[in-house]
Amino acid sequence: MMLGRRRRRTFPGRLLVIVILAICLVVVWVRFTNAKKTKEAAVATAITSANQLRQGYFYEEALQALADSGYPSEEEIVALQQEIEAQQSSLVEYDGDFYHVFFHSLVVYPELAFDGDYKAEGYNMWMTTVSEFRAMLPQLYERDFILYPLDLIRENQPVMLPPGKKPLIISIDDVNYYDYMEGDGFAERLLVDENGEIVCEVVTPEGETELSYHGDVMPILDGFVKEHPDFSFRGAKGVVAVTGYEGAFGYNFIDVEGEAKQKLMEEATRVATALKNTGWLIACHSYTHNDYFKDGMVSNEDLHYDTNRFKERIYDVVLQPDIYISPFGYHLHEGDERLMYLKNMGYTYFCPVSTAMRTLFTEEGVVISERFNLDRYNMRNQTEFINETFFDVDSVYYKN
Numbered sequence: 001m002m003l004g005r006r007r008r009r010t011f012p013g014r015l016l017v018i019v020i021l022a023i024c025l026v027v028v029w030v031r032f033t034n035a036k037k038t039k040e041a042a043v044a045t046a047i048t049s050a051n052q053l054r055q056g057y058f059y060e061e062a063l064q065a066l067a068d069s070g071y072p073s074e075e076e077i078v079a080l081q082q083e084i085e086a087q088q089s090s091l092v093e094y095d096g097d098f099y100h101v102f103f104h105s106l107v108v109y110p111e112l113a114f115d116g117d118y119k120a121e122g123y124n125m126w127m128t129t130v131s132e133f134r135a136m137l138p139q140l141y142e143r144d145f146i147l148y149p150l151d152l153i154r155e156n157q158p159v160m161l162p163p164g165k166k167p168l169i170i171s172i173d174d175v176n177y178y179d180y181m182e183g184d185g186f187a188e189r190l191l192v193d194e195n196g197e198i199v200c201e202v203v204t205p206e207g208e209t210e211l212s213y214h215g216d217v218m219p220i221l222d223g224f225v226k227e228h229p230d231f232s233f234r235g236a237k238g239v240v241a242v243t244g245y246e247g248a249f250g251y252n253f254i255d256v257e258g259e260a261k262q263k264l265m266e267e268a269t270r271v272a273t274a275l276k277n278t279g280w281l282i283a284c285h286s287y288t289h290n291d292y293f294k295d296g297m298v299s300n301e302d303l304h305y306d307t308n309r310f311k312e313r314i315y316d317v318v319l320q321p322d323i324y325i326s327p328f329g330y331h332l333h334e335g336d337e338r339l340m341y342l343k344n345m346g347y348t349y350f351c352p353v354s355t356a357m358r359t360l361f362t363e364e365g366v367v368i369s370e371r372f373n374l375d376r377y378n379m380r381n382q383t384e385f386i387n388e389t390f391f392d393v394d395s396v397y398y399k400n
């Protein structure tokens with residue numbers, strides 16, 4: 001009897017099956033390891049960005065980054081999520097005073113500023129050097145100050161901070177780099193670098209023009225916050241105040257016409273935009289900084305003239321500020337029609353100078369934030385107060 005011939009696979013047939021199986025295995029393995037790698041990368045990215053965000057008190061955003069990872073139930077993600085939630089719920093309502101300090105543009109080269117000419121004495125009173133400002137920052141940080149956005153201060157709005165932290169507002173007046181300061185060791189103007197960050201143009205004592213990240217308060221503070229993200233509440237930096245009669249930020253678009261004017265205005269707006277994008281607020285510091293502001297008795301007429309000039313010539317260029325930093329630090333009190341006038345002109349924040357550093361909410365709907373000058377005059381004359389409140393003067397003060 002003939003048995004049916006069992007069909008036997010030929011040798012090449014078997015090989016084919018083996019090869020196909022092997023390919024399938026490889027595909028499955030590659031897919032598996034790729035998926036694993038993708039997952040690991042996604043988890044790592046989410047953790048890095050959540051950690052960065054939470055250090056700057058962006059808790060909701062940090063939790064969102066974890067949720068967006070695509071692996072919300074991954075062990076590491078869950079652990080970090082719980083940590084962030086615990087941190088967020090540990091914030092307490094701050095009920096102390098706000099601290100508001102201010103500077104003028106920093107002296108980059110003291111040998112040029114304090115050179116004994118007729119301006120040196122003024123600089124030695126109302127200015128602060130780069131070395132002094134840089135020495136203050138770590139001490140302010142150590143003493144639990146935290147940069148807080150002025151525009152978040154509103155009546156009946158709780159200020160939620162980590163326990164022990166104190167809100168600090170920093171403002172800088174006259175960030176115009178006036179003509180009269182040329183050659184005196186200050187920055188000459190602000191520029192925006194390729195990363196959208198503020199950088200100063202300075203002229204060295206040797207006459208070289210350079211870009212510097214240590215040329216004024218803004219880039220120095222930007223750098224410090226980058227290294228210490230927990231020094232800034234949700235990216236807050238400070239307030240940059242400008243007058244208008246020589247343009248802003250070192251771009252004098254007032255004294256030119258036509259195309260040149262347009263170009264300089266655009267440059268100034270570019271700087272204003274970069275400042276805003278990096279956590280800075282902009283303030284009006286009057287248009288003229290005229291002596292009629294000096295004694296706090298400015299007439300309605302002069303105030304209207306000056307404020308209108310600012311509105312016509314510079315307000316839009318510097319992106320319509322709602323903060324008014326008074327020239328010479330003059331004070332206006334609740335019920336003063338000039339305060340109402342400023343409110344009607346769009347200024348919700350009014351910042352005079354007073355050592356008391358009170359924050360007042362007026363019936364006009366204006367927030368008054370009093371400021372204290374951390375300049376060389378006060379370091380010499382209010383040493384004890386500064387030692388107690390902000391930093392050890394002796395370790396900061398530049399001895400010329």
Ligand SMILES: [Zn+2]
Nearest residue numbers: 173174327328
């Ligand atoms: Zn001023």
